[in-house]
Amino acid sequence: MDITKIPTGIEGVDDVMLGGLPEGRTTLVAGSAGSAKTIFALQFLSSGIARGESGVFVTFEESPDDIRRNVASLGWSIDEWETEGRFAFVDVSPAPEHETIFAGDFDLGALMSRIEHAVRRTNASRVALDSLGAVFAHFDDSRTVRNELRRIAGALRKMDVTAVLTAEREEEYGPIARFGIEEFVADNVVILRNVLEEEKRRRTIEVLKFRGTTHMKGEYPFTIADGRGIISIPLSSIELKQPSSNVRASSGSVELDRMLGGGFFRDSVILVSGATGTGKTLTAMHFIAGGLEAGEKVLFLAFEESREQLFRNAVGWGFDLERYEREGMLEVVCHYPEVKSLEDHLLDIKDKLQSFGPKRVAIDSLSALERVGTVRSFREFVIGVTSAIKRLELAGLFTNATPTLLGGTSVTEAHISTITDTIILLRYAEIYGAMRRGITVLKMRGSLHDKDIREFSIDMEGMHIGLPFRNVGGILAGNPVQLPRSEMDRVSELFADEARGGDEE
Amino acid sequence: MNERRYLLRLYVTGRTPRSDQAIANLRSIMETDLDGAYDLEVIDVLERPQLAEDERIVATPTLIKELPPPLRRIIGDLTDREQVLLGLDLQQD
Numbered sequence A: 001m002d003i004t005k006i007p008t009g010i011e012g013v014d015d016v017m018l019g020g021l022p023e024g025r026t027t028l029v030a031g032s033a034g035s036a037k038t039i040f041a042l043q044f045l046s047s048g049i050a051r052g053e054s055g056v057f058v059t060f061e062e063s064p065d066d067i068r069r070n071v072a073s074l075g076w077s078i079d080e081w082e083t084e085g086r087f088a089f090v091d092v093s094p095a096p097e098h099e100t101i102f103a104g105d106f107d108l109g110a111l112m113s114r115i116e117h118a119v120r121r122t123n124a125s126r127v128a129l130d131s132l133g134a135v136f137a138h139f140d141d142s143r144t145v146r147n148e149l150r151r152i153a154g155a156l157r158k159m160d161v162t163a164v165l166t167a168e169r170e171e172e173y174g175p176i177a178r179f180g181i182e183e184f185v186a187d188n189v190v191i192l193r194n195v196l197e198e199e200k201r202r203r204t205i206e207v208l209k210f211r212g213t214t215h216m217k218g219e220y221p222f223t224i225a226d227g228r229g230i231i232s233i234p235l236s237s238i239e240l241k242q243p244s245s246n247v248r249a250s251s252g253s254v255e256l257d258r259m260l261g262g263g264f265f266r267d268s269v270i271l272v273s274g275a276t277g278t279g280k281t282l283t284a285m286h287f288i289a290g291g292l293e294a295g296e297k298v299l300f301l302a303f304e305e306s307r308e309q310l311f312r313n314a315v316g317w318g319f320d321l322e323r324y325e326r327e328g329m330l331e332v333v334c335h336y337p338e339v340k341s342l343e344d345h346l347l348d349i350k351d352k353l354q355s356f357g358p359k360r361v362a363i364d365s366l367s368a369l370e371r372v373g374t375v376r377s378f379r380e381f382v383i384g385v386t387s388a389i390k391r392l393e394l395a396g397l398f399t400n401a402t403p404t405l406l407g408g409t410s411v412t413e414a415h416i417s418t419i420t421d422t423i424i425l426l427r428y429a430e431i432y433g434a435m436r437r438g439i440t441v442l443k444m445r446g447s448l449h450d451k452d453i454r455e456f457s458i459d460m461e462g463m464h465i466g467l468p469f470r471n472v473g474g475i476l477a478g479n480p481v482q483l484p485r486s487e488m489d490r491v492s493e494l495f496a497d498e499a500r501g502g503d504e505e
Numbered sequence B: 001m002n003e004r005r006y007l008l009r010l011y012v013t014g015r016t017p018r019s020d021q022a023i024a025n026l027r028s029i030m031e032t033d034l035d036g037a038y039d040l041e042v043i044d045v046l047e048r049p050q051l052a053e054d055e056r057i058v059a060t061p062t063l064i065k066e067l068p069p070p071l072r073r074i075i076g077d078l079t080d081r082e083q084v085l086l087g088l089d090l091q092q093d
Helices: A037-050 A064-070 A078-083 A109-122 A133-138 A142-158 A178-183 A254-259 A280-293 A307-316 A321-326 A342-356 A366-370 A375-391 A411-416 A485-494 A496-503 B017-034 B049-055 B081-087
Strands: A026-031 A055-059 A087-091 A100-102 A126-130 A162-168 A188-197 A200-210 A219-225 A229-232 A269-274 A298-302 A330-334 A360-364 A395-401 A422-431 A434-444 A454-459 A462-468 B006-012 B038-044 B062-067 B072-075
Touching: A026 A037, A026 A142, A026 A178, A037 A055, A037 A064, A037 A126, A037 A162, A037 A229, A055 A064, A055 A109, A064 A078, A064 A087, A078 A087, A087 A109, A100 B081, A109 A142, A109 B049, A133 A142, A133 A178, A142 A162, A142 A178, A162 A178, A200 A375, A219 A342, A254 A434, A254 A462, A269 A280, A269 A375, A280 A298, A280 A307, A280 A360, A280 A395, A280 A422, A280 A462, A298 A307, A298 A342, A307 A321, A307 A330, A321 A330, A330 A342, A342 A375, A360 A366, A366 A375, A366 A395, A375 A395, A375 A411, B006 B017, B006 B049, B017 B038, B017 B081, B062 B081, B072 B081
Parallel strands: A026 A162, A026 A188, A055 A087, A055 A126, A100 B072, A126 A162, A269 A395, A269 A422, A298 A330, A298 A360, A360 A395, B006 B038
Antiparallel strands: A188 A200, A200 A219, A219 A229, A422 A434, A434 A454, A454 A462, B006 B062, B062 B072
């Protein structure tokens, strides 16, 4: 029998589930306290309502009033749905005002009858029970409760509804749920996690199993956004299948374009790496100006400097960013990286890409963002931004600060160098007691490029790339050594063949 | 204390042996301990689910002592006579 899926309507989660929840089945959604189980359950109903279906929410923990209030910020107007008869609560939340005495065997027939009644009344196709563990708190006879919940799970299957049952977990990586609940709704299990990792909160969703149908494996990060609820960013679904273009775009500097064999590719991602003060932000400015001069819209995400600082520096280099922003061609977004999590930053950036519709994006700098998240979430962030940029066929430039002044790589580079198409290194070199700046194109996917390390200078008109450092070695390693002329000649002789074959188009 | 008239509602799920058991247990208690001075309404939640919803009944059988105050809920088939008497404020000292 083929199992069809019904979309949860939760961005990204349907990708992880390869379509949604198994239709007509019951899925256990287990998570620790604060893992967004209730939001998941409500969002599942909410998106059903948006598709013209109805939903029933059985609450064992929070009162309907609390829920109505709590989800108002997510943009769900439960009141309206109730008035329209498309949503019903079955209120089983604790009622401290009820003085209760136990005197013999019982069942949960009343609860079952109320659920059936609500489903019939609203003609619901989606039902959520939140959360099962709380039922055990209402009654001291846990064996009866377990039997009764099993009966209710069975009844839901017969009612031809797709149901989400939430349950508590005590440990993030332990038994599926408390009270052995998974034993009677074991067909489909989804786990929500809220893990403290390197002092940072990280929310993930994992489909543990879907009986008889497929899903993506592993944990996928998600975030909760105002007005939208849960949003997940599954990476493995977007990492592949990116179109690539052979159209060149100017870096904004004629000299750098020459080094790049004619400019960047239009839908490529460029990493500019260097120590503080080597000219990363300036390279980004050139890139921005290059786009603006070609009549393209540009988005500039600045995480290191304030607007005023940026605009002032830009004027110093001869760029009038303010004018372009007034004309609507440029949007500069300045944020402290710490204002939100990387997942939220990613979400914002993706929204901006959609709403503003730029052709170029510059991020200054990635390393500033790196300190906000864990190594893993940072990597996911970079992949997320990169794939968004590629899917929209934009050009992206990220800057990255290296921790040491001379040479050296950073963790960031190690994590993202394989994702980027082009890497430009900016380096200091100490030569005869003076600090000089060097620039080199370390890699450029799909194109020939200049392999020299060239000296460059910065003046009132931006950067100027000059001649290669001919008699200096070890700049990239941060250990410049002057080489005698004879040695230089010998080395270039050695590679003469390769140079002829490789560097000419 | 038996002058007060009792108003009782018993919520059951259909005519099951457990429902019958609860009704029989209750009648026996009321006859012996209350001299029949009570009004009892038996409500089948399968027929009137909205009533169960309004009263927020979860388990069946559930006996609600509406009068005399305090309002009290007694859950189960009422086999535990001691507990029922306690719930109805009829326990002998």
